[in-house]
Amino acid sequence: MTGTRAEAAYLRALAAFKTPTLDLLHGRYAPFVVSALSLMFSADRPTVAVADAHVEVGEMLDQLRAEGYEDDRRRLPAASGREVCRYWVKVGWLGQQIEGETEVYRLTAHAVRALEIADLTGGGSRVSNSRVRTLLEAVERLAGNADGDPARRLRRLKAERDALDAQIAALESGAADPVPDDELLEEAENVLHLSRGLPADFTRVAESIKAMQRDVIRDLRRDERPTGEVLREYLLRGQQVMQSTREGQAFAGALRLIGDPERIDALTAQLHGLLSRPFAEMLDATQRTELDMIGRRMELGVQEVLTAQRRASHVIAGQVRTHDPARDRQVDELLRDVIAGLQAWTHTRAPETPVEPLRRLPVAHIGHLRQSLGDIRPPGAPAALASQGQDVEFLDADTRAWGGPHYAELEAYVARLGDTFDLGEAFEGAADITRRPVDLLGLLEIAHRGALSSGEGISIVEAVRPDGTARRFAFEAVTAHARKDSE
Known part of the structure; x- marks a missing residue:
């Protein structure tokens, strides 16, 4: 039994260390990857243009090498900014997409989670009164909602009402003491801790929608079922893509809470008010900026998920309208041939081998093209027109005048x-x-x-x-x- 439990735990650990999150944190260049991603992406800059990202990563490498890290091959990659970013896309730390007419990079959920674990903001996770109280209140609320005894639920609600009445009475009598700044600081740090998990949650929902979109397109192109059945099922899934995944259903419930613009405006006003309080001076500049951006971070997260939903619906509907199994199979075979050709070419070429660009499309070389099935030329010149000895007669003299x-x-x-x-x-x-x-x-x-x-x-x-x-x-x-x- 012990061996079985140990083996199960070991297999779970192996699977966890194969995820891009832990691979990022335990990779050879993990410090540089974490620092570069944390500098490029922020709450007010969720996407970065591909060209800009290549330049910024290249400048970071140049600056670090100029500071004396040039010979530290274990911590700095010996590559250009473009090659580094392409590798990050390959291993699942960056995602590419099109926004308008610009190709941009976006952090994946794995990269966001890795940055949260690294926690470069200085607000490390620690036990606090505010955090413990949040946990206890969450457990108490869960237990109350799960309790099937109406009498116990009624007693619990009355106790909460009595506590609120006591607080109201104390405020009305002027006997209530103000909350100490240390306690307010702990609660603010708890809020920051909770908000840092939002980007990964939103990104995970968007990625689950994109994964569902790829699954739908793949199943549709396989053409394993009648076309009518495929059309009916996937048109419905395209219209209700948010309800087709577990993450999407959870987000739909959260959207009802935070999707109201008035609630977002109220949240923004509350955060601005908090920053004007004395205890906010105890927060460093990074924490104050992060606290101020919570509302904006929620808006961007909701926008990211809704954009992924609209894009998935559009792609699925377009695939359904233009579905052609024979053409799809031809495209798949062509792509496989291209990939196989590239793999064969890379095995015979060194990385530094120059590639001659294709300046013009090749022309088919035809040895002989049949011109005609027979000789269409006449055997000789046509016979001369016979002369009638008189001019043509016109019924109207005006017609001849204009002839x-x-x-x-x-x-x-x-x-x-x-x-x-x-x-x-x-x-x-x-x-x-x-x-x-x-x-x-x-x-x-x-x-x-x-x-x-x-x-x-x-x-x-x-x-x-x-x-x-x-x-x-x-x-x-x-x-x-x-x-x-x-x-």
């Missing part, structure tokens, strides 16, 4: 101009019926059948549309030469 160039009239006109003529002058001398804008193009086409040469200067001509409106065109002077028959 294409008058080739017949223009060809007859060009034949009278001789072997060489200026295109601009020829157009200006043409009849009005052949001086439309399209006839200028027709005249250029006819002249192009021979030879063209550029002249000096610019030719400016005026074309007249069928409705009488004029339009001027400017182009480089062109001289046309008639084509010789021998050519």
